[in-house]
Amino acid sequence: MVFRKPGKWKKKGPKPDTRKDSDYKATPHDNATMKKYYQAQHIMKDDHDFDTFYATLKTPLPSTFRITGTKNNASQIRQFIQDHHVAKMQNVIVDGVKYDPPTPVSWYPHSLCYQITCPRPVLRNSPEYSHFQKFLVAENETGNITRQELVSMVPPLLMAIEPGQRVLDMCAAPGSKTGQIVEAVGGSGLVVANDADYKRSQLLVHQLKRLQSPCFMATNHDAAHFPNLSIMDNGIKTPWQFDRVLCDVPCSGDGTVRKNPKVWNEWSQGAAIGLHTVQVQIFLRGAQLVKMGGRIVYSTCSFNPVENEAVVAEVLRLSNGALELKDVSDQLPGLIRRPGLTTWQVMTRENQFISSMDDIENPRARRKFPASVFPPASDNDLHLEKCLRIYPHDQNTGGFFVAVFEKVKPMTLADRLSVEGGQAVVDVQRAEAEEEQLVDSVTAAIANLPSEEYANETEPAQPTSKDVYAKKEAPFDLMAPDNPDLSEIKSFYGLDDSFPMDQFLLRSGLDTKNRQIYHVSRAIQTVLKSPDIKRLHIVNTGVRLFSRQGSLASTTECAFRISSEGAALVQPYLQKQQGDRRVVSIGLDDLKVLLAHAFPRLPDFTATTQTTLTNLAPGGILCVVDVSQADLPANTNMLLPVWRGKSSVNVLLNKHDKKSLCQRLFGITPEPIPVKAVTE
Numbered sequence: 001m002v003f004r005k006p007g008k009w010k011k012k013g014p015k016p017d018t019r020k021d022s023d024y025k026a027t028p029h030d031n032a033t034m035k036k037y038y039q040a041q042h043i044m045k046d047d048h049d050f051d052t053f054y055a056t057l058k059t060p061l062p063s064t065f066r067i068t069g070t071k072n073n074a075s076q077i078r079q080f081i082q083d084h085h086v087a088k089m090q091n092v093i094v095d096g097v098k099y100d101p102p103t104p105v106s107w108y109p110h111s112l113c114y115q116i117t118c119p120r121p122v123l124r125n126s127p128e129y130s131h132f133q134k135f136l137v138a139e140n141e142t143g144n145i146t147r148q149e150l151v152s153m154v155p156p157l158l159m160a161i162e163p164g165q166r167v168l169d170m171c172a173a174p175g176s177k178t179g180q181i182v183e184a185v186g187g188s189g190l191v192v193a194n195d196a197d198y199k200r201s202q203l204l205v206h207q208l209k210r211l212q213s214p215c216f217m218a219t220n221h222d223a224a225h226f227p228n229l230s231i232m233d234n235g236i237k238t239p240w241q242f243d244r245v246l247c248d249v250p251c252s253g254d255g256t257v258r259k260n261p262k263v264w265n266e267w268s269q270g271a272a273i274g275l276h277t278v279q280v281q282i283f284l285r286g287a288q289l290v291k292m293g294g295r296i297v298y299s300t301c302s303f304n305p306v307e308n309e310a311v312v313a314e315v316l317r318l319s320n321g322a323l324e325l326k327d328v329s330d331q332l333p334g335l336i337r338r339p340g341l342t343t344w345q346v347m348t349r350e351n352q353f354i355s356s357m358d359d360i361e362n363p364r365a366r367r368k369f370p371a372s373v374f375p376p377a378s379d380n381d382l383h384l385e386k387c388l389r390i391y392p393h394d395q396n397t398g399g400f401f402v403a404v405f406e407k408v409k410p411m412t413l414a415d416r417l418s419v420e421g422g423q424a425v426v427d428v429q430r431a432e433a434e435e436e437q438l439v440d441s442v443t444a445a446i447a448n449l450p451s452e453e454y455a456n457e458t459e460p461a462q463p464t465s466k467d468v469y470a471k472k473e474a475p476f477d478l479m480a481p482d483n484p485d486l487s488e489i490k491s492f493y494g495l496d497d498s499f500p501m502d503q504f505l506l507r508s509g510l511d512t513k514n515r516q517i518y519h520v521s522r523a524i525q526t527v528l529k530s531p532d533i534k535r536l537h538i539v540n541t542g543v544r545l546f547s548r549q550g551s552l553a554s555t556t557e558c559a560f561r562i563s564s565e566g567a568a569l570v571q572p573y574l575q576k577q578q579g580d581r582r583v584v585s586i587g588l589d590d591l592k593v594l595l596a597h598a599f600p601r602l603p604d605f606t607a608t609t610q611t612t613l614t615n616l617a618p619g620g621i622l623c624v625v626d627v628s629q630a631d632l633p634a635n636t637n638m639l640l641p642v643w644r645g646k647s648s649v650n651v652l653l654n655k656h657d658k659k660s661l662c663q664r665l666f667g668i669t670p671e672p673i674p675v676k677a678v679t680e
């Protein structure tokens with residue numbers, strides 16, 4: 001296992017699920033208008049099917065998690081779960097009832113996803129399950145597993161992402177799907193995760209930190225107006241486009257009712273009507289930004305055709321043949337999906353069914369009603385049945401809608417340039433004006449923006465101008481490759497010549513004493529070098545690799561230490577030159593000293609490690625820990641940054657992470673650091 005810096009979600013990030021079963025029961029589980037609306041849509045085969053569907057909505061959702069990481073690592077973790085947990089959970093009986101162990105989800109690739117159907121109180125009251133819960137929390141923190149709602153895993157899987165691809169996630173917060181995308185593109189790809197809500201985009205950054213990817217960038221734009229950029233591709237100015245785009249748009253969210261019972265009280269048709277226009281605009285902009293031949297996936301967690309098939313039909317119409325709705329019935333075999341609707345009923349906010357705009361008598365109300373929510377007169381060309389509807393009662397999940405598209409004809413200037421080839425001298429402004437015109441024309445064509453009342457009902461709230469790029473971030477400026485800090489680091493740590501000196505960011509002034517240096521992938525570097533970079537509102541990018549502690553400058557040749565989140569990225573460059581001079585291999589005995597002792601000194605370590613450490617000048621080192629003997633789910637070496645001081649040797653983990661690792665591996669709590677030692 002490569003040790004990653006455990007997240008601190010308990011303190012700052014998304015809160016753990018603290019809902020009690022009693023909270024769930026307290027909410028009335030019915031909504032007559034919602035029931036009437038969906039009965040009228042004929043979304044089910046017959047009355048019995050509808051009754052099962054509706055009854056399932058009233059039951060709590062099972063929890064699910066997926067195993068992350070590289071395939072090798074992931075299969076080791078899966079085996080560990082099977083051997084150390086599932087095998088011991090075959091006979092869990094609580095209050096006379098037998099409960100199933102966690103089971104792999106049949107349709108999830110390589111069985112790397114598990115579903116837990118046993119109810120919450122059992123999780124607490126069964127020793128086997130509570131042991132397993134602790135394991136899940138620890139592995140979630142290290143990034144080895146991710147808790148995520150099962151149906152939410154479907155859109156990224158249907159994007160069919162290949163390693164190295166460039167992907168735009170248009171409405172990304174809190175980032176569950178972005179995590180899957182980052183894993184799928186691997187080290188050579190690019191993932192831009194955008195959200196219009198600044199606070200939510202911070203949440204996304206926090207979530208993604210666990211994955212420590214230098215290929216990740218978070219941005220803060222209204223997705224409908226995501227900016228055009230040109231980037232230099234082999235010396236040629238080229239419009240920035242993506243191989244894959246995900247539009248997981250804001251929606252009314254009634255598909256989440258099993259985990260979010262508030263929906264029962266809050267459901268109204270106004271929410272869906274109010275979101276339709278923004279959904280069309282975001283999807284259309286996403287379609288513009290995908291490359292020719294690229295794939296775009298549109299998804300919502302709503303059952304409502306107004307937010308689903310009506311949006312798809314409108315964008316297919318506006319894209320004028322450029323997009324093709326794909327039949328993905330051969331993907332994810334085993335996942336039960338039902339075809340998209342080809343016709344549906346439209347209901348007003350006053351709960352009246354209408355068949356055309358003419359049925360709205362009040363001219364003011366008519367102006368505010370989006371005409372494109374009505375079903376197409378004929379579906380012959382659209383083939384809306386190729387969309388996927390995922391229903392809770394088919395496989396004990398939440399509800400989801402997904403539609404997959406390919407760009408088959410040019411839609412924008414960028415597309416035409418890519419098709420026509422030649423020396424592309426792009427007039428970004430012209431391209432943007434043309435594209436904006438189409439996105440803005442959506443409001444004109446619909447001729448009726450959602451009323452303020454409708455907009456106020458939507459959940460999550462539509463961003464205001466204040467949300468979009470509310471804060472000014474420290475700059476994301478690339479460092480010059482001959483920056484003296486980088487040269488100092490390279491020479492002290494003995495980094496080889498492949499160390500990418502031109503892929504670093506310094507987000508503070510050069511003369512700040514405590515400087516942090518961040519690493520970005522080649523693809524992100526290309527974006528940061530774009531002549532139009534000022535148009536992009538970046539919230540976060542780069543993995544912190546080195547931190548300088550000014551107070552140590554007089555005690556060492558190099559005051560930069562390797563950060564725990566960057567250890568795995570630095571390691572390949574440390575190994576190849578100068579006899580691994582800042583790398584020390586240690587075993588579990590030495591690791592225990594590092595973690596449990598308040599102030600480890602050289603004589604505390606094993607004889608071999610003592611000798612190695614004695615021969616090293618003070619400064620940062622990277623410890624490679626052989627954890628094959630530890631009771632861990634994956635036995636790849638663990639990497640830990642360490643500071644070799646004049647007389648002591650300290651692991652560079654914060655107090656919380658050090659304690660959690662020490663308890664996990666050795667079942668003990670680290671000694672508190674004596675005040676005297678801190679002063680020394």
Ligand SMILES: C[S@@+](CC[C@H](N)C(=O)[O-])C[C@H]1O[C@@H](n2cnc3c(N)ncnc32)[C@H](O)[C@@H]1O
Binds near residue numbers: 171172177200250
């Ligand atoms: C359904 S959630 C996305 C969930 C996310 N894809 C995930 O898997 O974790 C919709 C997101 O869209 C954001 N949003 C709303 N309006 C937006 C807009 N105009 N542009 C971009 N993001 C928007 C919301 O802040 C919210 O985070």
